[in-house]
Amino acid sequence: MISDLEARVSRKLMLRIIPFVMLLYFVSFLDRVNVGFAAITMNKAIGLSPTAFGFGGGLFFIGYFLFEVPSNLILNKVGARKWIARVMVSWGIVSAASAFVVGPNSFYALRFILGVAEAGFFPGIILYLSLWFPSRQRAVAAAWFMAAAPISTAIGSPLSGAIMKLPPIAGLADWQMLYIIEAVPAIILGFVVLKYMTDTPSKAHWLAPDEREWLIAKLKREADAKQSHAGHTAGALNALRDPRVLALALIYFGTSAGLYTLGLWAPLIIRQYGFGSFETGLLAGIPSILAVIAMILWAKHSDRTEERTWHVVIPCVVACLGFVFAGNASSALMIILALVIVNIGISAAKAPLWAMPSMFLSGAGAAAGIAMINSVGNLGGFVGPFAIGWLKNVTGGYSAGLYVVGATLAVSAAVTLLLSRQAKQSHVAIGERHGH
Template sequence: MISDLEARVSRKLMLRIIPFVMLLYFVSFLDRVNVGFAAMTMNKAIGLSPTAFGLGGGLFFIGYFLFEVPSNLILHRVGARLWIARVMVTWGIVSAASAFVVGPNSFYALRFVLGVAEAGFFPGIILYLSLWFPGRQRAVAAAWFMAAAPISTAIGSPISGAIMKLPPIAGLADWQMLYILEAVPAIILGFVVLKYMTDTPSKAHWMKPEEREWLIAKLKGEANARESHAGHTAGALSALRDPRVLALSLIYFGTSAGLYTLGLWAPLIIRQYGFGSFETGLIAGIPSVLAVIAMILWAKHSDLTEERTWHVVIPCVVACLGFVLVGQATTALTVILALVIVNIGISAAKAPLWAMPSMFLSGAGAAAGIAMINSVGNLGGFVGPFVIGWLKNVTGSYSAGLYVVAGTLAVSAVVTLMLSRRAQQTHAPAGERHGH
């Protein structure tokens, strides 16, 4: 039974922390994938071929990959409040500067720098949530936070589509206005973070003393239980070498390849069927709404049953089949239905996956391990979009690239099962009932 005190703390955490980090991620995701809408007129204006666009879209993740672990280790040292504020202001500035690219090279450079600027944001928040939420709530907390990505697609797509219909203002084209208008919230929110965010529960003056003491004791008890468990990793270097961290990175690679393939290419795939930019935005948003609902319900089920493995495997298989369907679709309706299946699968897999690292990592090990999973995993965000652009150039169709992305999700499902098998053999927690 959940005590009255625990229920009160749980409610306060959900209301104080989750809506705010969702808002931050909403803006982050908007600035990351609005390039898919800018492409409608930008590609022609600055002379980008599909291959060049796919490469530039993916270079973001190379910058992200290189700076992710150092960024998260700095966050672990200086605190989330200061570092997340820095991340947001710099990526806002770089995102606005994207309005002034003049050709492939400046496009490549700014996409790379945007990745550097934003490195550490997502794993930083995942680490931050693990400092506040007890194990029983972690998948749901992560799911609500990550729901901001599909919500950003659902709300942001029609907004981006509408901005793309604006007439030139002060000599700026529609795609330039898109970058500038959508960068402003990131810069403003960077300063709000400094005022609003609390680094650790011990500094939470918005909680009553007994609530604060209960939460600190609960988290400390869980940490002690983990540390006494065989196979626990607390050091940064040992976390980077931990085979479980590498396995989770590979699993996340497939889901990221899928997510960013959707973000960058779905508008262009939908547009093939003769829709205008605003209609394309609305249609691209539909699957995301359904994905949010599936994501929250699936994470709740995962927390309730304290099971992680099958809660990752099943959605990966669903998303894999969805991509195969997109590749074979011949009508607008089939494409939209297939995109719904893909969105639900990818979104549902993520929260149970992110509940796994904190079962065997803590301290600097958690900072480094979570960043490593995210950075290696996000290389899927480079590979997926690039392969689709390249194979589209070669074959004239999106299908071959979509099948490759489906394959990465099949690999994710298989690796999750292998990780679980290994965990059961060594009795180390990585996704089954034990380990909470």
Template sequence: MITDLESRVSRKLMLRIIPFVMLLYFVSFLDRVNIGFAAMTMNKAIGLSPTAFGLGGGLFFIGYFLFEVPSNLILHKVGARRWIARVMISWGIVSAASAFVVGPNSFYALRFILGVAEAGFFPGIILYLNLWFPSRQRAVAAAWFMAAAPISTAIGSPLSGAIMKLPSIAGLSNWQMLYILEAVPAIILGFVVLKYMTDTPRKAHWLQPEEREWLVARLKTEAEEKQSHAGHTAGALSALRDPRVLALALIYFGTSAGLYTLGLWAPLIIRQYGFGSFETGLIAGVPSVLAVVAMIVWARHSDRTQERTWHVVIPCVVAFAGFALAGGAGSALMIIVALVIVNIGISSAKAPLWSMPSMFLSGAGAAAGIAMINSVGNLGGFVGPFVIGWLKNVTGGYSAGLYVVGATLGVSAIVTLMLSRQTRQAPIAVEERHGH
């Protein structure tokens, strides 16, 4: 039974926190994937082959991988407000600097440094949401936050396509203007974070005293219940060694491979059917609009039923089928349908997946574990785009790469089922040991 106080607090949390973190992620995702549009003229201008472009696009995730866990542990120590501000300002500066790459090597270097600069942002926000939202709201809160990625594609794709139609300004080409114009909001928002973001519920003066006390007590009760369960992990090193963390990272690997393959390659795949840059942007944005609706509805169902496993498995299988369809597509209409299916599958899997770590992690363990899942999982963002580029060089087409990326989502579905079976068996063994 939801009380009036609980619904009031829930509404305030959703209105105060979610739109703002969505805006931050919108800008973040735009700066990650705008190279898919820059590539339309940048690749020729600086001499990038498909393999070199795929490699450079993916090197972002190597920098991200190496610095993700340290970054999130620092966030846990110094607070989200200061650290997220630092992340945004530094990645905005690096993203703008990408306008001045002159060849493959400088392109590789800037993509790697961008990953280092942005490391900690996504897991930091996931950790931040876990500090604020009770468990029965967590998947929906995560879904709204992550909806910013497909919204960024839906709005950012036509915007990026329009910028790519600009004439040369002050000696800067359209792809250079794209990097600079889309980096400025990140720098501005970094300073806004310092003023607007609140580190913990105890400091939330925008809540009434009774609302603040209820939220703090509710989160404390949930944390104590979680810590009393067998298999709970609170230490950073323990979390990094936990097989469940590694399993979730492998599951996330498949969804990341799919997501960033779409972000980097979808504009070029669509454009081969003869569309202009603006039309390509509009078409690339359509699947994302539908994905937002699907992921919110799916997350609400997951929270209402408190079921996570099948809410991850089914979307992964759907995305797998979408990539298989895209690989065999022979027309623009089939490609668009396939991209809709893939977008809905990948987006719907993410919120239930990110509700799983908080079931067994807390404190520094949550900071380290969530960062580990995201950093290892995001290596899929390196592998997916690179495989597409490499196999396009080898085969001359996109089909083989799309099939391989689809297969990673099939693996994600299988590992989710295996993890579920293991966690169901574990409590039985604990009960038997205690003689219950």
């Protein structure tokens, strides 16, 4: 049974931390994928081919990949509050500067710099949540945080579509206005982070003394139990070499390929059925709303049963089948239905997956390991959109690229099962019930 004290602490953590980090991720995701809407008129204005757009869209992840681990290690040293504020302000400035690209090369350069600026945000928040939430709440906390991505698509898609309909202001085209308007919240929120965020539970004056003591003791007990376990990894270098970290990165690769394929290409795929900018935005948003509901319910089930493996495998298989269905779609209704299936699968897999690393990583090991999983995994965000663009140039349609992205999710499901089998054999419970 959960004690009254534990219930009180849980409620305060959920209300104080989760809505705020969701807001940050909402803005981050909006700035990351609004390029899909800008493309509707930007590509022609600055002379981008489908291959060039797919390549530039994906370059974000190369910058992200290179700077992710160093960024998270700095966050671990200086604290989340200062570092997340720095990330928000710098990416807001770069995102606004994207309004002034003049051709493929400047587009490539700014996408790369945007990745560098934003590196460390997502794994930084995942690490931050592990410093506050006991393990039984971690998948749900992560699910609420990550729900901001599909919510951002659901609200941001119609919003972006509406901004694209604005008349030119001060000689700026619709796509330029989109970049500038959607960059402003990131810069403002950077300064809010400095005021609002608390680095560690010991500094949480918004918790009563008994609540603060209970939380610190609970997290310490979990950390001590983890460190006494044979499969535990604490050092940064050891974490980067840990085969489990690499396996989780490969699993995440498939889900990222799927997520960013949707973010960058869904508006253009839907638009080919003759919809206007705003209608495209509304239709791109529908699957995301359903994905949020599935994501939260699935994470709750994963936390309640303390099972992770099948909670990752099943959604990956569902998303894979959704991409195959999308590749065969011949009407607007079929493509929307396929996008619903894909969205639900990808979103549901993520929270149980992100509950896994903190089972065997701590300290600098957790900072480096989580960043490594995210940075290598997010290369899927480069491969997926680029494959779609390149194969569209070659074949003239979207089907081949959609099948390739579906295949990456099949690999994710297979690697999750292999990892679980390996864990059982070596008694390192990463994906199963962890009552040792």
